Amino acid sequence: MGKKFYIVLSLLCLFAVILVGCKPKETSNIVAADKTWYLYQDQGENDTVSIKFLKNQRAEVKDTSTIDGKVGINRFNSQFDNPQYVLDRDGKTITFKTAKTNLVLKIVKTYHENVYGKHMKGYLVESGGQNYKFAYITKRDKQSNVSKSQKSKSQTIAYDQLPDHVLNVDNDTTPLTENNAMVGNYDFSTIVDYRRTDGNLTINQNGTYQMTLTEHSAQKLSDKTDSKVVMTTLIESGNVQSLYGKVYLTAKNLLTIDYYYHGQNQDRLLPKSVNLKVNSKVTGNQIDRSKIRMEEDSGQLYLFSSDYTVRVKDGQSNTKANLLTKSDSTQTSLKDAITQTKDYYDKYESNPLSSNADLMQLVGAISDDHNKKIGSIGVNFGDQYGTNLQPNDYQGISVNGSKQPLMQYMFLVSPSAYAESGPAVTTTKGKFLIYGSLDNKLFLLKQPDKDSTTVTWTMVKDFPLNVPKLKFSLN
Known part of the structure; x- marks a missing residue:
C-alpha cells in the first residue's frame, strides 16, 4: 500500500512539473505581441527606448526622445544589423545583443499607468542596476482642443515692441447689468492636459475680465500631491458676453x-x-481654445470649459465644472506682466548664481538647449537630482596630490540611461554625476580609481555658464 502511494505521489509531482513547464513564460508573451514596447523612467520625457520584436529572433531597438517618438537612432549589433534577442530560461530576462554593451531587461512585476493621456501596460523591469518601465500603449485619451490645435509659427519680436500689440479690451465692451453679481475676484483649481493648474479670475463691472493660470508639470490624475515644478503662466484678457442666456x-x-x-x-x-x-x-483668431462660460448653480459660481478637467472641491454641488471661490488676490495686468518678466530676467542674468539650486537650474536650462547634455555627457533630470551637498564633503585632489580649491556651489543629477559606465560617482543612493562651479566655470567630479575614495574636479569644456536668452514672440 505504501509503495503504491509513493508511485502515485511521484506521478502527481511529475504531472505538476509538466504543467508548470507548459505554462507560457512572460518573456515569450512579450516577444509574441505585435506591439511597440517602450523602455523609460519617470514619465518617459527623455531617454526613451522603443523596441519592436521582429522575425528570426531579432528586434528593432531605437533611442527616442519620448514615448511614441517618431524619430530615433537605431541600436545595431556589430554587423550594423538589428540585434538578436535571447530569452533566459527563467522566463523573466530578455537580452538584446547590441554592439559594445548588451541591453538586458529583467521583469520585476506587472505595471500599468496613464502617462500624459497614453494608457501604458507592461512591466517594471531592472536594467543596468536601475529600475525602468517597459510597456506598450493600449489606448490614448481624447486630447483637449488646446493640446491638439496646430501651433502656428511664432514671429520673433523685440521686447519693447510686444506691449504695442496687446489689444485694448475696453473697446466694444458692454457693462454688466443683469450679471452684476458675478463682478469680483475668484480663485479656482483645475487640470489642463494633466497639469495641475491654479487659476485666478477677475470680472470687472465694465464687462472685461482677466484670467491668470499657473500650470505645474504633468502628473497622474491619481496623485495625491501636486507637483511643485511650474511649467507655464498664462494671462488671458477679454470681454464678458451674454449669449444664449449664458455668460x-x-x-x-x-x-x-x-x-x-x-x-x-x-x-x-x-x-x-x-x-x-x-x-x-486683422490677425484672425490666434487663441485656439474651447468656449469658457460662467454659470450660477445652487448659490455657487462655476467655470465651464471642455479644456479643463474638473477638480472637485469640498462642498461643491456641481461636479461637472470648476468651483469659483471669492479671493482677495490682485492680478498683474497683461502689459505689466511683460515688463515685470523682462525686469526679473535682467536681474537674474546679472546675478544668476547665489545657491546650489541656482546652479542646478542654470545647468539644466543650458542642457535643454544642448540635447539634454552637459558637455558630451547625457543627463536625466527626469530621474533623481538634488542640491543638499556641502563643498567641504567633496574635497578634490589634483594629479600631483595637492588639494583643489573647494567648489562654491554644487548639485548632483542622474546620468542618462545606459551612460552609467561614464564618470558617474557611486553613492549609497545610486550612481550620480556631481557638478560644481567655481569662478563661473563648471566642473565635474570624477573618481580616478573606482576602488578608492579619492576624487578630483575636472573642468567641463565648452559649457559656459551663460543664462539662455529670453525669447519674445508674437503669433
Whole structure:
C-alpha cells in the first residue's frame, strides 16, 4: 500500500512539473505581441527606448526622445544589423545583443499607468542596476482642443515692441447689468492636459475680465500631491458676453510665459520665453481654445470649459465644472506682466548664481538647449537630482596630490540611461554625476580609481555658464 502511494505521489509531482513547464513564460508573451514596447523612467520625457520584436529572433531597438517618438537612432549589433534577442530560461530576462554593451531587461512585476493621456501596460523591469518601465500603449485619451490645435509659427519680436500689440479690451465692451453679481475676484483649481493648474479670475463691472493660470508639470490624475515644478503662466484678457442666456468669456489677448523646468529652483524661476496671441479682425483668431462660460448653480459660481478637467472641491454641488471661490488676490495686468518678466530676467542674468539650486537650474536650462547634455555627457533630470551637498564633503585632489580649491556651489543629477559606465560617482543612493562651479566655470567630479575614495574636479569644456536668452514672440 505504501509503495503504491509513493508511485502515485511521484506521478502527481511529475504531472505538476509538466504543467508548470507548459505554462507560457512572460518573456515569450512579450516577444509574441505585435506591439511597440517602450523602455523609460519617470514619465518617459527623455531617454526613451522603443523596441519592436521582429522575425528570426531579432528586434528593432531605437533611442527616442519620448514615448511614441517618431524619430530615433537605431541600436545595431556589430554587423550594423538589428540585434538578436535571447530569452533566459527563467522566463523573466530578455537580452538584446547590441554592439559594445548588451541591453538586458529583467521583469520585476506587472505595471500599468496613464502617462500624459497614453494608457501604458507592461512591466517594471531592472536594467543596468536601475529600475525602468517597459510597456506598450493600449489606448490614448481624447486630447483637449488646446493640446491638439496646430501651433502656428511664432514671429520673433523685440521686447519693447510686444506691449504695442496687446489689444485694448475696453473697446466694444458692454457693462454688466443683469450679471452684476458675478463682478469680483475668484480663485479656482483645475487640470489642463494633466497639469495641475491654479487659476485666478477677475470680472470687472465694465464687462472685461482677466484670467491668470499657473500650470505645474504633468502628473497622474491619481496623485495625491501636486507637483511643485511650474511649467507655464498664462494671462488671458477679454470681454464678458451674454449669449444664449449664458455668460461667456471671450478672449482677446493670451500671454504665455514658459519656464525652464529641468532641475528647476521653484524659489527663483528662470523664464524661457514670452509669447503673445491675439484675436482680432486683422490677425484672425490666434487663441485656439474651447468656449469658457460662467454659470450660477445652487448659490455657487462655476467655470465651464471642455479644456479643463474638473477638480472637485469640498462642498461643491456641481461636479461637472470648476468651483469659483471669492479671493482677495490682485492680478498683474497683461502689459505689466511683460515688463515685470523682462525686469526679473535682467536681474537674474546679472546675478544668476547665489545657491546650489541656482546652479542646478542654470545647468539644466543650458542642457535643454544642448540635447539634454552637459558637455558630451547625457543627463536625466527626469530621474533623481538634488542640491543638499556641502563643498567641504567633496574635497578634490589634483594629479600631483595637492588639494583643489573647494567648489562654491554644487548639485548632483542622474546620468542618462545606459551612460552609467561614464564618470558617474557611486553613492549609497545610486550612481550620480556631481557638478560644481567655481569662478563661473563648471566642473565635474570624477573618481580616478573606482576602488578608492579619492576624487578630483575636472573642468567641463565648452559649457559656459551663460543664462539662455529670453525669447519674445508674437503669433
